[in-house]
Amino acid sequence: GNSVTQMEGPVTLSEEAFLTINCTYTATGYPSLFWYVQYPGEGLQLLLKATKADDKGSNKGFEATYRKETTSFHLEKGSVQVSDSAVYFCALIQGAQKLVFGQGTRLTINP
């Protein structure tokens, strides 16, 4: 079945550092890919999405490119802020309305 694997957390960085959170997926065909972010005490917020190969999703300085050849959708940001501290989830959806999530990566940014 479909699955998503994220890099193990937690990840701790200093403000203005470069961020990469790795995400790879297993699926037949061409799923749509998403990054969601969860702040403490809140639900998930859609951060960005890509629906076909080579698409680049971007939002709030975050980017991720749908790489079919490596089945990856890594999240990157050039300069992180303290306010980016949260848990990040990579997810896919294919056909049926059923998001399949990775295990989540907790990110802490220190000032």
Place this chain on the structure above:
Amino acid sequence: KAGVTQTPRYLIKTRGQQVTLSCSPISGHRSVSWYQQTPGQGLQFLFEYFSETQRNKGNFPGRFSGRQFSNSRSEMNVSTLELGDSALYLCASSLVGGADQPQHFGDGTRLSIL
């Protein structure tokens, strides 16, 4: 535009009881999905409703059920509660539900079983 609204935010029950959680989707959204989030299992899909019909179902026992009303509001019911049902239950809505349509989440209902 109001987001997805889940009520109540917090709930405490005891084993053997039953509980009903409510979700009001974004206006105009007709697909509503439910997820369970726990530290051990992460985020798992429960079911999805569209036009008052359950369209997809995850791998949860029959104690977990749901329904959707004509105004697209949805309820989830869990009967004979067990300690392991303690979790954050998240509801998400989308327009009609398609692979290219993002799901918008509510803040969840945190259910604690004593």
